[in-house]
Amino acid sequence: MSTVVTKFAVTSMLMWMVPVAIVYGFNHQIFPGVGQLSPSAQTLASGFLAVISVNLVIGFYIYMAMKETPHQEPQPDPTFLANAKASINQPTSSQVSDDSHGKGKVE
Numbered sequence: 001m002s003t004v005v006t007k008f009a010v011t012s013m014l015m016w017m018v019p020v021a022i023v024y025g026f027n028h029q030i031f032p033g034v035g036q037l038s039p040s041a042q043t044l045a046s047g048f049l050a051v052i053s054v055n056l057v058i059g060f061y062i063y064m065a066m067k068e069t070p071h072q073e074p075q076p077d078p079t080f081l082a083n084a085k086a087s088i089n090q091p092t093s094s095q096v097s098d099d100s101h102g103k104g105k106v107e
Helices: 001-027 039-067 078-089 093-104
Strands: none
Touching: 001 039
């Protein structure tokens, strides 16, 4: 269970840090060639790449979750099963009353 929480925490942090780093890099001309773009093109490119990076992180998280093998087969709760079987075997009150009214009736 701790590995699931760790993977969730790491991907959650990446979902915040990667887009912020991309926008920061574009705004401070850290990436090469960004200085040649107009300010509106820089904003558009940084926003587009930030959205793409979030989608990539989410896709990576889904891939890791699908790749993970379950440790054991899920088992139903025994108390729930016992109660469900008992409720199936009990007649309902409408069935009991319908049977008592129908015995004396001749059509």
